[in-house]
Amino acid sequence: MSARKSKSPRRLGQLLKGDASLLSALNSHAGELQRATEALQAVLPANLRGHWQVAGLDEKALVVSTQSAGWATGLRPRQAQLLDEAEKILGTRPATLAIRIQTPAYAPPASERKQLSARSAAQLNAAAEGMIDPRLAAALRRIARHHRED
Numbered sequence: 001m002s003a004r005k006s007k008s009p010r011r012l013g014q015l016l017k018g019d020a021s022l023l024s025a026l027n028s029h030a031g032e033l034q035r036a037t038e039a040l041q042a043v044l045p046a047n048l049r050g051h052w053q054v055a056g057l058d059e060k061a062l063v064v065s066t067q068s069a070g071w072a073t074g075l076r077p078r079q080a081q082l083l084d085e086a087e088k089i090l091g092t093r094p095a096t097l098a099i100r101i102q103t104p105a106y107a108p109p110a111s112e113r114k115q116l117s118a119r120s121a122a123q124l125n126a127a128a129e130g131m132i133d134p135r136l137a138a139a140l141r142r143i144a145r146h147h148r149e150d
Contacts, residue, residue: 032057034054036054037053039088040054043081044081047074048075048078051067052065052071052099062083062098066102067102079097115147116143117148120147121147128140128144
């Protein structure tokens with residue numbers, strides 16, 4: 001970024017395209033990895049495309065990140081083919097192929113609001129009628145109001 005301080009906001013695209021910025025370097029590296037992924041996937045059968053990406057590429061290793069062990073199993077027999085293509089991209093053949101399995105972060109399913117049946121709501125209302133504690137009776141009636149129409 002420039003030495004002058006601007007009080008106005010800048011577009012993200014401008015920040016990413018700045019020559020000397022860290023964001024620019026990261027963006028450039030991500031683009032290189034994406035281009036390598038596309039080139040390597042192009043030489044594989046269609047059933048092996050789209051479930052993995054290049055995570056690193058240098059003379060030491062071609063590092064591939066995949067979604068599951070199943071996809072890693074499909075890539076291992078293609079090691080020579082992948083390293084040959086990586087050599088075309090890099091200019092030198094990587095020494096090894098490393099496959100990393102990156103399972104997606106667990107995201108619990110969105111909880112649905114539970115709905116009471118009309119019968120359950122009636123039972124809660126009946127229980128509320130017999131309560132001595134008025135606060136508990138009011139709470140049971142509030143819960144009973146959330147029943148589904150059968």
